[in-house]
Amino acid sequence: MFDIVKFLNSFSTRKEKSSGSVAKDRLKLVLVHDRSNCSSEILDKIRADIMEVISKYMDIDTEGLDIQISETKSTQNDRNVPVLYANIPIRGMRKLEE
Amino acid sequence: MGEVIVITSGKGGVGKTTTSANLGMGLAQSDKKVVLIDADIGLRNLDVVMGLENRIVYDLVDVVEGRCKTKQALIKDKRCPNLYLLPSAQTRDKTAVNPDQMKKLTAELKEEFDYVIVDCPAGIEQGFKNAIAGADRAIVVTTPEVSAVRDADRIIGLLEANEIKAPSLIINRIRMNMVKKGEMMSIEDVMEILAIGIIGVVPDDEYIVVSTNQGEPAISDKNSLAGQAYRNIVQRLLGNDVPLMDLENTNKFINKLKKFFKISR
Numbered sequence: 001m002f003d004i005v006k007f008l009n010s011f012s013t014r015k016e017k018s019s020g021s022v023a024k025d026r027l028k029l030v031l032v033h034d035r036s037n038c039s040s041e042i043l044d045k046i047r048a049d050i051m052e053v054i055s056k057y058m059d060i061d062t063e064g065l066d067i068q069i070s071e072t073k074s075t076q077n078d079r080n081v082p083v084l085y086a087n088i089p090i091r092g093m094r095k096l097e098e
Numbered sequence: 099m100g101e102v103i104v105i106t107s108g109k110g111g112v113g114k115t116t117t118s119a120n121l122g123m124g125l126a127q128s129d130k131k132v133v134l135i136d137a138d139i140g141l142r143n144l145d146v147v148m149g150l151e152n153r154i155v156y157d158l159v160d161v162v163e164g165r166c167k168t169k170q171a172l173i174k175d176k177r178c179p180n181l182y183l184l185p186s187a188q189t190r191d192k193t194a195v196n197p198d199q200m201k202k203l204t205a206e207l208k209e210e211f212d213y214v215i216v217d218c219p220a221g222i223e224q225g226f227k228n229a230i231a232g233a234d235r236a237i238v239v240t241t242p243e244v245s246a247v248r249d250a251d252r253i254i255g256l257l258e259a260n261e262i263k264a265p266s267l268i269i270n271r272i273r274m275n276m277v278k279k280g281e282m283m284s285i286e287d288v289m290e291i292l293a294i295g296i297i298g299v300v301p302d303d304e305y306i307v308v309s310t311n312q313g314e315p316a317i318s319d320k321n322s323l324a325g326q327a328y329r330n331i332v333q334r335l336l337g338n339d340v341p342l343m344d345l346e347n348t349n350k351f352i353n354k355l356k357k358f359f360k361i362s363r
Contacts, residue, residue: 031248
């Protein structure tokens with residue numbers, strides 16, 4: 001009998017995140033995109049263009065490329081403002097043709 | 099010269115009309131001259147929430163189109179002598195009025211009233227643009243739900259784009275027992291996300307349903323928790339510093355109230 005109670009309790013303690021904090025996290029992510037007013041199609045185009053420009057000069061790891069809209073605290077007020085975050089791993093420099 | 103306050107939210111059903119009715123009545127009970135404007139053309143509602151639906155002769159569109167004088171369309175509240183309602187039209191749509199006409203109307207009304215409270219329709223289209231056109235300040239109503247907070251964020255952005263600076267937030271229908279269990283976003287969560295000043299938190303209160311059924315705003319009921327929250331917001335609108343209600347211990351509060359009334363009887 002005691003074991004059954006323990007068994008049932010293990011479910012409640014294993015519960016990962018409360019739905020309230022799930023809501024908050026989901027909202028934050030959604031608002032980052034809403035506030036930037038940047039659709040995923042535009043982001044894809046930006047990604048392609050950046051890759052094209054940088055590829056002229058550098059050999060980049062397209063698999064490890066990470067471009068996304070993120071957030072940072074505004075310098076003017078308390079509100080968070082969107083930033084374009086790009087992490088572009090470089091394999092090496094290209095030899096520039098003279 | 100009075101002040102034009104627009105009550106807005108983006109999402110529908112979060113309590114704009116209830117908030118408008120309660121704040122309007124509360125300000126009027128504080129001896130301010132108040133007019134409520136129902137800006138939701140085609141979906142008239144503020145009149146039934148106020149219990150004034152049987153007295154409508156003219157409406158907002160009649161005033162704007164010059165079929166009557168502004169004063170003729172104002173319905174005097176039967177409980178508060180200095181509270182008036184300008185009802186919306188039921189048979190027209192949002193395009194019947196434009197922002198310039200609303201600006202002119204609110205400018206005219208604030209000559210005579212201390213507060214002009216505009217109940218904004220849901221959405222961000224023409225009805226919203228009309229409602230905010232003449233506003234000096236805005237109150238954004240939200241509930242602690244993802245959809246309502248998301249829409250509130252959008253509305254805050256649009257208000258700022260329209261030069262209505264520093265809107266204030268009301269978090270409506272919060273359920274502290276759920277917040278405690280982590281099953282609902284807290285006041286702090288919503289404030290952190292929206293990052294605007296808060297003017298009040300209204301607990302979820304079954305009495306709101308009863309008061310709306312009867313057409314008697316909850317603010318007049320001394321026992322209603324939501325009514326108390328609205329009374330506090332009214333005080334803050336009047337410039338008085340009132341701390342946010344302690345909703346954590348509402349049960350104790352209710353018990354105290356009950357005890358008090360038993361003793362006094």
